[in-house]
Amino acid sequence: MNWTREQRDTGFLLAVVTTAVGPHLWRIPLWASALTLVLLAWRGWLAWRERPLPSRWWLLGIAIAAAACAKLTHGVLVGRVSGLTLVCILLALKLLEMHARRDAFVVFFLGFFLVLTQFLHSQSLWVAGWTLFSVWGLLTALVLAQMPLGQPSLRVAAREAARTTALGLPLMVALFLLFPRIGPLWGVPGQSGSTGLSETMSFGDVSTLALDERVALRVRALDGALPPPSQFDLRGPVLTDFDGQEWRPSAVPLIPQDALLLEGGVLRYELLLEPLRMTVLPVLEHSPGQPGETWALDGVTLRRTADLVWMAPRPLGETLRVPAVAVPTSGVRMGPLTEHVSLRAARALPANRNPRLRAWAQDLRAQTSGDLAFVQAVLGHIRQAPFSYTLNPGVYGEFSPHGIDEFWFDRRQGFCEHYASAFVVALRSAGIPARVVTGYQGRDALLQDGWAVVRNSHAHAWAEFWLPGQGWQRADPTAAVAPERVERGLALESPVGLFRGAVDAVNPTLWAAARQLAERLDLRWQQWVLGYKRDQQFQLLERLGFEKPDWNSLGQVVAITLGLGMALGLAWQAVLARRRDTWPRRLERVHAWLTRQGWSVPPHQAPLRWAQQVQHQDAPAPVVQALLALEDWRYGPQAEPPRGWRRRWREARRWRAWWRSLVAKP
Incomplete structure (x- = not known):
């Protein structure tokens, strides 16, 4: 099919704009994504059919309706999400009123703006590659807009855009290396994290993360060795308040005087975190610092809470590189060591919820002597009863508010959050303070350039219970039913999809090798680019x-x-x-030579006119032929500017040969 230039250039610009808009379509409302795609398709159909553009009154009506819908959807018109919604729609509308080059320039600048806003949400390696590709496409379209005559090749425009980008790379690298880092360079405040745990927990939350094999964080020892997988625990949110369905951090934390007592040696290590959805910084157990202390970290001030976690004032929605210290569990005691008012929340249970488990726990308490004996009895029951560890236990509490009763007595199938929740409810029913702790347990067996990789699939939930004189003690009821999950730091394998199944059928190790390569590249990107800061x-x-x-x-x-x-x-x-003045200087030289020979020719005329005039002035035939050859060389159908040093060198040799033919009189 023979495309006109209008059809080709419009189609190419639509492809580039779709590439720039694409990653944003899942962030804006569904109606806005659909409207944007419909407008882009409409513009493509008009170009294909060579139909006139719609009236501006139609476009104005669509713009007003889109603004009204954005106002109803977001509540405001000036904001990150609402602004992104309007820019996507306005860019598509602008394509429907491109009548002049200035309209095209507006489209280009809006496209560059959308490419830039992607970094508000992610700064990963794939975003950098997508940015480079999108900018190259926009620059190619911009070069085409600057070539209004004829039908220049897309290849020529793309080559010119690539050359222009390459010329700007040294300046870009210099600015990257030397521009002062005042505060976080890449991080943008806001809930932009898409990885990891949240600060609440319900049945099914952690098992959903267990199907996610993306990297959550990396850990590297700065001195000594990292703990083995069975002791590789990263402490995250501590959940005390329970309403029968959801666990949350304590609403009114009370700080005991003996909150944290540390003994023994320390492990110095470094964390490399992906963007998180929560305000809690997951660190290896246990991190020094008493409640109320602060920690200035890369422009973010963390505060130590009563639950002994480091909490930021906003979600940690940017990649962070954190030097930290951990104390071995054997050298840690978490208070209070005596009865304290803060333990009330750790004994509370919602009324009229899970009555069977509460009655069972009270009966078991009557048969045991001491809190520790009761804890061991509950763990022993988990080992002996036909409990199973699975990612797909079904939905608990769908038809009644007693989901933990259904798990403990009926199906007995669950993941770590089911066992931790039921274990804590059982202990509280017996009057023992207990709480749920979420975080990450275990890591990949193989290190990547010295870094231990922790994935979302290593997300875990365990429990802590309180004993007089000993403080908070760790207990992992999951280890009672699935010891391999804890002892070796293993996670359940997620179901294999169709594409991965086809890859495994060809080569069982190919998928793992490709993933490891991609993660190594991402690690380099984070170390050398995202991690490049003031130090x-x-x-x-x-x-x-x-x-x-x-x-x-x-x-x-x-x-x-x-x-x-x-x-x-x-x-x-x-x-x-x-280079641009090569031909004017050559023509000046030829004109000066003709004048010295006594032939009168105007300096502003072309070699063809010179040949005609010197022929009437009885010039030798070789001179006339040389001038005609110069005319054809300069203005003939094969004339084009020399590109590349080889062509320029051949051009210079050709000029010297031509000059010798001119000045050599018969």
Whole structure:
């Protein structure tokens, strides 16, 4: 099919705009995504059928209706999500009123803006690749818009866009390396995290994460060795309040004086976290710090809570690199060590919920002596009863509010959150303070460049119970029914999908190898790009010869770099000017030679006119033929500017040969 230039350029621009809009379509409301796609399809159909663009009154009506729907949906028109919704729709509408190049420029700039806003949600490696591809496409469309005549090739425009981008890369790298890092460079406040646990827990929450094999965080020991998988626990939210369906952190935390007592050696390590959905920083048990203390971390101030977790004022929605310290569990006692008012919330249970388990626990308490004996009896019951560990236990509490009773007495199938919840309810029914702790347990067996990989599938829930004189003690009821989950840090394998099944049928190790390669690349990206901050800048200055780098030395390097960049830019412009002036200088030289020979020709005319005039002035035939050859070389159908050093070198040789033919008189 023979496409007109209008059809080809419009189709290409629609493809580029769709690429730029695509990642945002799942973030905006469904009606806005559908409207955007319909408008893009409408513009493509008009270009294909060579139909006129719609009236601006139609477009104005659609824009007003879209703004009204955005107002009803989001409540405001000025905001991140509402603004993104309107920009996507307005970009599609602008394509339907492109009557001039200035309209096309508006489309380009809106496209660049949408590409930039993707970094508000993610700064991963795939986003960087998608950005590079989208910018290349937009620049190619921009080059086409600057070539209004004829039908220039897409390949030529894409090559010119790539060349322009390559010329800007040195400046981009220099700005990346030297631009002062004042606060977090890449992080953007807001709930942008998409990985990991939340700060509440209901039946099914952790099992859903267990099907997610994405990386949640990485851990690397700075001195010593990391704990084995059976002791590799990252403490996350501590959940005390229970309404019968959902666990939440304590609403009114009360801090005992003896909250945390530490003994023994420490492990220094480093965390590399993916964006999280919660405000709690998961760290290896146990982290030093008394309740009320603060921790300044990369522009975020964390506060130590009464539950001994580090909490930020907002969700940790950016990639973080955290140096931390852990104390072995054997050297830790968590208070209070004596009865304290803060234990009331850890004994509370909602009224009229799960009566069978409460009665069972009270009967068992009457048969045992002491709190620890009761705890051991509950764990023994889990080992002996026909409980099973599964990701698909079904829905509990669907037809009654007694979901834990259904799990404990009826189906007895569940994941770690089922066992932890039932265990805590049983202990509270016996009057023993208990609470649920969520986090990550275990890690990948193989290290990646010294980093231990912790995935969402390692998400885990366990319990803590309180004993007088000993404080809070850890208990993992999941280990009673599935010891391999805890002892070796293993997670249940998620079901294999159709695509992965086909890959495994060809090569069983290919999927794991490809995933490991992708994660290694992502690790490099996070270390070298997302993790490049102020300390790395000063280390770079040390390599450049600065003994004690500071902001002044960084400013000096920036000034020198900008000066060198300006000098190189001016030199490059001079080189380009010489290239552009090649033919005018050649024609001036030819005109000067003709004048010296006594032939009168106007300097502003072309070689063809010179040949005609010197022929009337009895010039030799070789001179006339040389001028005609120069006319064909300069303005003939095969004339094109030389690109590349090889073609320029051949061009210079051709010029020297032509000049010899001109000045060599018969």
